[in-house]
Amino acid sequence: MAWWKRSKTQMAVEEATEAQSEVPLAVEETAAAMAVPTITAAEPVDEEPILVVESVERTFQVGGSPLHVLKGINMELHPTSLVMLRGRSGSGKTTLLNMIGGLDQPTKGHIFFRGMPFHAMNDDDRTIVRRKQMGFIFQAFALMPLLSAxxxxxxxxxxxxxxxxQWKERVTHCLDLVGLSKRMHHRPFELSGGEQQRVAIAKAIAHKPxxxxxxxxxxxxDSQMSAQIMxxxxxxxxxxxVTICMTTHDPTILEVADHVxxxxxxxxx
Ligand SMILES: Nc1ncnc2c1ncn2[C@@H]1O[C@H](COP(=O)(O)OP(=O)(O)OP(=O)(O)O)[C@@H](O)[C@H]1O
Structure with a gap:
């Protein structure tokens, strides 16, 4: 993984770590500022796309020259669909995913998440939306090593x-959903790669993104664990x-997607 990609992933982990150290002191204040999400039964499925990407371009300046990485992307994500972005290394998948997640902004074009103009919102506003309404899963699990599942x-x-x-019921429910009820007190190093990734999924969906x-x-x-994750x-x-958008190189899992x-x-x- 290239350095700049590690730094994106690292950025998200640091954000999590930072938030972890802040939360016990300021949880009520934070909760109030973010209009505490009360966990209830799943809401009815929306008909409108949850995400719309319109004519998105992204250009990086590399050594004083422009590098055009995204060259006019249009896409829609519909509620409760599983969408895969497939392509060769360097084709721009992670760059697009970072933009959909509000970690980066397009040079040109529009991104609407549930009608909100992500392309025009500032970092703080995007961070609030991201923390409340999105979940992230990375290749390298991003679990806290000293904490149990x-x-x-x-x-x-x-x-x-x-x-x-609401924590106990929700944590138990999410670990049950990913088939890890019997491993909930294990720490990451006591779990297999597939189990760690399932903890990462439980963690990513706990707040009902x-x-x-x-x-x-x-x-x-390996292929068996990949099939379990799918x-x-x-x-x-x-x-x-939930709606899922993922990148992949793996042709064997494409058939599980609603759209590629x-x-x-x-x-x-
Ligand atoms: N912050 C950045 N600064 C400079 N170049 C960048 C930056 N981010 C991405 N790139 C360039 O954009 C191109 C696409 O990268 P991206 O990570 O989106 O590809 P990818 O399809 O996800 O690749 P992989 O499958 O290897 O993960 C690469 O050539 C990369 O060098």
């Missing part, structure tokens, strides 16, 4: 400002009414 999942509820009275973004979530796993994705789409966008050199073909 249970505590890792609980952490994301703290970060989202969910009242502590509407959109789950996953950057090559099966890259570190089965878990299908389960949570049904039970949690094939990216070549910064464009969909």
């Amino acid at each position: 249970y505590e890792n999942v609980e952490l994301s509820l703290r970060m989202a400002g969910v009242p502590s009275s 509407r959109l789950l973004l996953a950057d090559e979530p099966t890259a570190e796993l 089965a878990v994705f299908r389960t949570i789409i049904q039970t949690e009414q 966008y094939e990216m070549v050199d910064g464009k969909f073909i």
